[in-house]
Structures are given as C-alpha cells and as structure tokens.
Amino acid sequence: MPRAASTQERILIAYEDLLLELGERGATLEAVASRAGVSKGGLLYHFGSKEALSSGLVERLHRLTDEDLVLMMAAPAGPVDYLIRTSIDASSPLDRALIATSRLAQAADARAGEALASIRSQWLAVITEAVGDPATARAIVLVSDGLYFNSAMRGMGTPDPADVSAEGIDSLLTVLDRFSTPSVD
Amino acid sequence: MPRAASTQERILIAYEDLLLELGERGATLEAVASRAGVSKGGLLYHFGSKEALSSGLVERLHRLTDEDLVLMMAAPAGPVDYLIRTSIDASSPLDRALIATSRLAQAADARAGEALASIRSQWLAVITEAVGDPATARAIVLVSDGLYFNSAMRGMGTPDPADVSAEGIDSLLTVLDRFSTPSVD
DNA sequence: TTCACTGTACCGTCCAGCCGGTACAGTGGT
DNA sequence: ACCACTGTACCGGCTGGACGGTACAGTGAA
Numbered sequence: 001m002p003r004a005a006s007t008q009e010r011i012l013i014a015y016e017d018l019l020l021e022l023g024e025r026g027a028t029l030e031a032v033a034s035r036a037g038v039s040k041g042g043l044l045y046h047f048g049s050k051e052a053l054s055s056g057l058v059e060r061l062h063r064l065t066d067e068d069l070v071l072m073m074a075a076p077a078g079p080v081d082y083l084i085r086t087s088i089d090a091s092s093p094l095d096r097a098l099i100a101t102s103r104l105a106q107a108a109d110a111r112a113g114e115a116l117a118s119i120r121s122q123w124l125a126v127i128t129e130a131v132g133d134p135a136t137a138r139a140i141v142l143v144s145d146g147l148y149f150n151s152a153m154r155g156m157g158t159p160d161p162a163d164v165s166a167e168g169i170d171s172l173l174t175v176l177d178r179f180s181t182p183s184v185d
Numbered sequence: 186m187p188r189a190a191s192t193q194e195r196i197l198i199a200y201e202d203l204l205l206e207l208g209e210r211g212a213t214l215e216a217v218a219s220r221a222g223v224s225k226g227g228l229l230y231h232f233g234s235k236e237a238l239s240s241g242l243v244e245r246l247h248r249l250t251d252e253d254l255v256l257m258m259a260a261p262a263g264p265v266d267y268l269i270r271t272s273i274d275a276s277s278p279l280d281r282a283l284i285a286t287s288r289l290a291q292a293a294d295a296r297a298g299e300a301l302a303s304i305r306s307q308w309l310a311v312i313t314e315a316v317g318d319p320a321t322a323r324a325i326v327l328v329s330d331g332l333y334f335n336s337a338m339r340g341m342g343t344p345d346p347a348d349v350s351a352e353g354i355d356s357l358l359t360v361l362d363r364f365s366t367p368s369v370d
Numbered sequence: 371t372t373c374a375c376t377g378t379a380c381c382g383t384c385c386a387g388c389c390g391g392t393a394c395a396g397t398g399g400t
Numbered sequence: 401a402c403c404a405c406t407g408t409a410c411c412g413g414c415t416g417g418a419c420g421g422t423a424c425a426g427t428g429a430a
Binding site for chain 2: 021022023024025026102103105106107108113116117133135136138139141142143144145146147148149150152153168171172174175176178
C-alpha cells in the first residue's frame with residue numbers, strides 16, 4: 001500500500017524524468033535509482049522488477065487521471081477549455097505521467113497502451129457529453145492528442161514544432177469554438 | 186535469393202517493420218538483418234553502424250515527404266482533405282516511415298526529431314496557404330498529429346483508440362470543413 | 371583474379387535481476 | 401535493564417545474457 005510521498009513516489013518521478021528526457025532506453029534501473037537518490041538494490045526493494053516499475057507508473061497515471069476527470073467535469077470554462085489548456089501545459093504531474101506512459105507504449109508495453117486508450121475514451125465520453133455531437137467531440141480530442149504529441153516531442157532534441165504560446169492557445173480555442181457551434185455557415 | 190528490391194531498401198523496410206511492431210528497443214541489428222533476409226555482417230556492409238541505419242531511415246522519410254507534398258498540393262479535393270485522409274491510412278510507405286521515425290524521436294534521436302518538426306512545418310505552411318487563417322491551419326495540423334498519434338498506437342498491444350472508420354473520416358472532414366473552406370460548391 | 375558482397379566467430383559494454391550484507395527500529399521474554 | 405529476534409529499508413558487487421561493432425574467411429559473378 002503506497003503511503004504518502006516517499007521513496008516510492010520519488011522513484012516513480014525519477015522514472016518519469018528519465019523517460020521524458022532520454023526515452024525508454026535511457027530509463028535504466030541504475031539511472032532511475034541514481035536520480036531518485038537510492039541504490040539499485042534500494043529501488044528493487046520497492047519495485048521488484050522493471051515491469052513492476054512500469055506497472056507502478058501506469059497505476060499512478062490512472063490515479064492522476066481519475067482526479068483530473070473530476071476537475072475537468074467541474075471546470076468553470078467547460079471541459080473543452082480545460083482539456084485543451086491542460087493538453088498544452090505538459091508540466092503537471094498528470095501530463096508528465098501521460099507522456100512518460102506514452103514512451104512505454106511506443107516501446108510495445110501493452111499495459112501502457114491500454115491505459116492510454118482507456119484514458120482517451122474517458123476524455124472522449126466527457127467531451128461528447130459537453131458538445132453534443134460525437135464527430136465534433138472526436139475532432140477536439142484529436143486536437144488534444146496532437147498537442148500531447150507535440151509536447152512529447154518538445155524537450156528532446158527537437159525545435160518546438162507547434163506554436164503554443166499564450167495567445168496561441170486562445171486562438172486555438174476560438175477555432176474549436178467554431179467547431180462546436182455550427183451557427184456560422 | 187531473389188533481388189526484387191535493392192538490399193538497402195529491404196533493410197530499411199525491415200527496420201521500419203520492427204520499429205512499428207516492437208519499438209526502438211526491439212529493432213536490433215540482428216533482428217533487422219534477419220527480417221531483411223541478410224546476415225548482420227551483410228547489414229553492416231550497407232549501413233556501417235546503427236546510426237547510419239537510422240540516418241538512412243530519416244533520409245528515406247525526407248524523400249517520401251517531398252514526393253507527398255507535390256501530391257498534396259495538387260490533390261483534387263484540396264490539401265486538407267488529402268492530409269487528413271493520408272493521416273488515417275498509416276499503411277503507405279510515407280506513413281510507415283513517419284511512424285517509424287517518431288519511434289526514434291521518442292528514443293531521443295535528435296535527427297529524427299528534427300526531421301519530424303521539419304515535415305510538420307512544411308505541412309503547416311501548405312495548409313495555412315490553403316485555408317488562409319493560421320490558427321485554423323494549426324488546428325487542422327493538430328488533428329493530423331492526433332491521427333498519427335493514434336495510428337502509432339494501433340498495431341501494438343493496444344485496442345484501437347480512435348474510431349477511424351470510413352464514415353468517421355467523412356464526418357471528421359465535415360467538421361473541419363465547417364470553417365476551413367468558405368467556397369464549397 | 372578481382373570485386374562486391376555474405377556469413378560467422380568473437381570482443382567489450384551495458385543492463386536486469388539476484389544475493390549477501392548493513393543499519394536500525396521495534397518487541398517480547400526474562 | 402538486557403538480550404534475542406524480527407521486519408523494514410537500503411546497499412553494492414556479481415553474473416548471465418543481449419547488443420553494437422569488428423575481423424576475417426568465404427562465395428559467386430565478371
């Protein structure tokens with residue numbers, strides 16, 4: 001049973017760090033342990049194998065997603081605004097866990113891929129309810145996917161692909177508003 | 186040994202196959218050589234190192250992209266329709282090379298990341314010219330990114346995340362058409 | 371024979387997982 | 401108070417295997 005923020009938490013955050021910075025290949029047990037300030041033996045005491053470590057990350061992602069869904073459904077500016085803005089951020093614990101898990105999914109980790117698919121379908125359900133039209137909702141979630149994809153690229157050896165400045169977000173939300181309100185023809 | 190395609194081509198295609206199926210980790214020199222029907226020594230004769238192999242993939246991607254941009258700008262239904270439809274396909278040589286390269290980018294390969302960013306900016310330029318409004322163009326390219334992201338997930342240990350059936354594409358294009366092409370007949 | 375190319379044996383490195391050990395905070399019997 | 405014992409947390413060296421890369425001995429065609 002995971003208690004409050006402790007060694008387990010530090011290890012998982014270190015794992016995320018290395019997945020984001022170096023990819024799945026660079027997130028070795030020794031590197032994760034070193035980043036978390038423990039020895040490899042200490043890491044393996046808490047997570048008995050690398051698979052257990054990735055399972056821990058996926059569980060953490062599910063937990064953070066459940067918390068986030070509550071916030072999203074209660075967002076003052078609506079779920080669409082909330083989803084798009086948090087898709088751009090990429091610095092919150094959820095976003096970090098999400099991108100880290102997508103790295104695992106790219107490395108053929110079935111559990112990670114299923115987790116991402118599950119989260120995506122939960123988002124799609126909320127957005128569909130918010131905007132009414134399923135096709136529009138899918139387009140919005142696809143934009144969110146695209147933003148995450150670009151966030152995942154940034155911070156590696158890549159010049160930032162999409163302009164996501166403050167006014168960029170607003171203009172994007174304006175466009176999406178046109179998506180969901182077909183009053184203009 | 187039949188010589189239908191050149192050995193280099195066969196090796197690059199085998200490399201793509203393994204990147205798509207197993208991720209960067211699974212695309213070892215021996216596995217690529219075996220899939221291409223040559224020995225490891227044979228592979229290293231053509232590509233002197235693993236870095237040379239990934240460089241070859243990136244060059245192939247640039248070549249396929251240049252060819253595709255010509256088709257996209259000359260597409261009868263317009264660049265937006267062409268981009269979205271080809272983003273869903275994921276079975277053309279370009280799409281395969283694109284997703285394979287994104288796997289390398291996830292593994293902190295700087296060259297791969299730069300290539301993807303470059304391709305994205307080329308697409309953005311064409312779409313911007315086609316629809317006029319930069320913000321709208323960015324939203325469309327983000328949808329394309331999202332579709333590629335979902336294509337990249339499919340075919341691994343993942344239930345397909347986005348419904349991309351034939352009528353799904355049409356309804357998505359209808360949503361995008363709501364503002365992107367003011368003069369439709 | 372030469373050349374373009376193939377196949378295999380091998381080397382150094384890196385990594386996941388294992389294992390024996392350390393430190394220390396209880397705890398319970400005497 | 402003392403000691404024997406237990407469970408938790410953590411350490412670091414080791415090993416077996418896989419991988420990238422090298423060396424070299426073929427082989428078939430021109």
